[in-house]
Amino acid sequence: MTAPSSNGQPRHKRDREATRAALLAAARVRFGREGYTGTNVRSIAQDVGVDASLVFRYFGSKRKLFEEASTEDAQAAGAVLAGPAEQLPARLLEMILREERPDSSVEHPFIAMLRSAGDETIRDQLHDQVCDTYIAGIRKLVHGPDADLRAELFSAWLLGIGVARTVVRSDALADTTPSAVAPYFERVAGILLGGDDTEPASN
Amino acid sequence: MTAPSSNGQPRHKRDREATRAALLAAARVRFGREGYTGTNVRSIAQDVGVDASLVFRYFGSKRKLFEEASTEDAQAAGAVLAGPAEQLPARLLEMILREERPDSSVEHPFIAMLRSAGDETIRDQLHDQVCDTYIAGIRKLVHGPDADLRAELFSAWLLGIGVARTVVRSDALADTTPSAVAPYFERVAGILLGGDDTEPASN
């Protein structure tokens, strides 16, 4: 129940940057697992072994800490978009099924953020980060009609797989591997991203 | 629906049941929009126009109210599974894109529940309801190899579309209609549910 990722020993390190970074890391874990409202700053501080008031000294407020943590998360997530475009689906699949146990302390940033989506401000933040960073990256790969819609349908699938794995923890997805999913994944990607020969048969 | 029992005092009994039902309805809306932690029982009571203490009188605690509300939600969601199997994809699509404005007060129960998924107990509840009610229903339609996995991949897509629409509020999905999505939806359903002629080409 306490100290999920880091140890709870007191640290008198007196190293500002190290403590700040440790708080940020602990915040990512807590916010990701328990949501914004469900996390209290004392538990974050306890994970690091530090007094809660340091959070306010270094970040100003719980909200600012959350923003910094999720911005950093989103940037990390956006890195997957770099690289050869034709291999993007494979990279995305790899990312979403990354070999971390579902009960791991680190979840995908956007899924983590969902847990905080009760708050209107956070929902706006989520919208911007997902749309501007993520969907926009996928959108560039889509050719053919309905490109916007298909880019979002595909993004939604990735989102859904992530949610099913780490939040719902549905049985088969929680334990699967990229290679097991690949055949289906590529065929669906072909349809939604609009591959060469797989354009809609328009029944 | 709420089966008034036999003995006298008809009106008092009526009021009690009506208030109870109204609280439950308000709870579904609030929990769905703001999550478990983000909702407070006073606002639920205010929505109904009664005092918050009635919540404890009728349901015992906030947690029990949540459980009752989400169980009822899950049952309502499961209803979509009833009916001719071959039309299920169409019914699911209709359900997930149902004509409610994104700021509507009623969201899909499972998506609503995501907002509360910071709590371990609630996550278990979510797992059971999604897997036992929903994925199990879809699973029955899947033929061919990897049936479990494909059922979950398809369920994940539905989940993801719902999340993208009502939480992320991604631009194209938020405003789309079932008929616009249908062509893509059916082709993907063909792949994942393993329809008649579209079985995997087995590379």
Add this chain to the structure above:
Amino acid sequence: MTAPSSNGQPRHKRDREATRAALLAAARVRFGREGYTGTNVRSIAQDVGVDASLVFRYFGSKRKLFEEASTEDAQAAGAVLAGPAEQLPARLLEMILREERPDSSVEHPFIAMLRSAGDETIRDQLHDQVCDTYIAGIRKLVHGPDADLRAELFSAWLLGIGVARTVVRSDALADTTPSAVAPYFERVAGILLGGDDTEPASN
């Protein structure tokens, strides 16, 4: 050190209005003696024998409680202006030297408010109440040149006597009586309020 005016026994009276009024009374005393910043709401609640959260239930915030308390105070203070104009100086003197021991729990509202004048918002409030209620009332009595200035010089004197008595607690003023001060008071009032025959001799 604790419970300055009211008793500290718990009260389970369950009388909303009575509790509210008791809190307001205790707030007036505390704010008057210790200033806005120097008062904490727990001590106010303790004076009444009630939980501190009731303050927020009934008044919304410490600041709103302060505003309500000081507005009520100011209205009470303004009452002295009613009555025959030519006897106003006497009534003012009576008010400012009212027979309450300097260590009494009730001080003159404006002097009490001075203790909170570190806060910009409160300073504005004080300005408005003193100028609009008090100085404006005195201003009507002043005839002759420099009427505004003289009204304020006279008001300032009253203010200063109050401060000297109850804050500084200077020795002679703390113990004096209206009749002892009256001769000097009337002569100064004659000069500042601009009596008939006492126009400046312009030496």
Add this chain to the structure above:
Amino acid sequence: MTAPSSNGQPRHKRDREATRAALLAAARVRFGREGYTGTNVRSIAQDVGVDASLVFRYFGSKRKLFEEASTEDAQAAGAVLAGPAEQLPARLLEMILREERPDSSVEHPFIAMLRSAGDETIRDQLHDQVCDTYIAGIRKLVHGPDADLRAELFSAWLLGIGVARTVVRSDALADTTPSAVAPYFERVAGILLGGDDTEPASN
């Protein structure tokens, strides 16, 4: 002013004394504007550009810093009493109406101290300083009966004018000049200080 002592390390000693003096000056300003409780030591330190812990190193505690600052203030205020007695009223008037904008950083010490008068200890300090330094100085000028009372009535007026100007910020007084007030001031001084020919007519 701060008497550098004899031994070596000239520059280090200098810096220390300079910093100490700067902290004291900043403290006078802050305490004067925002009161004791309303001032925090970090803002004092920030004004000087040093770390807050120096305050404790140099002064021991916030309270001791306050005491030192206000003692110094009081001595400065007492300086006005030096000089030819017959010109004292003019000097006092000049002091109280000194050309500083109401939002100036420097206020009259006693008025500044009023803002901290919620604290019993500080109130005692205020009493002693005002009575021993100030009223005592004025008292020496008063002749005739009721000398103590009249000295205090006059002091109270000065106090009140200061309060009205810089705390209440009443309109006419805030902008006036010594020459505008002088006619009234001198006549009142004549009455209260009991000048040459203006002794009370003893009704």
Add this chain to the structure above:
DNA sequence: CATGAATGAGGCTTCATTCAT
């Protein structure tokens, strides 16, 4: 049984102060 007044634990945040370096 219903009402709403009252409670107390806990959350965010500030601030004087200490302590390791």
Add this chain to the structure above:
DNA sequence: AATGAATGAAGCCTCATTCAT
């Protein structure tokens, strides 16, 4: 001796919950 990281005690306020009437 100086620096600034860290602390812990409050302070305001919210919220689930209880209890007198």
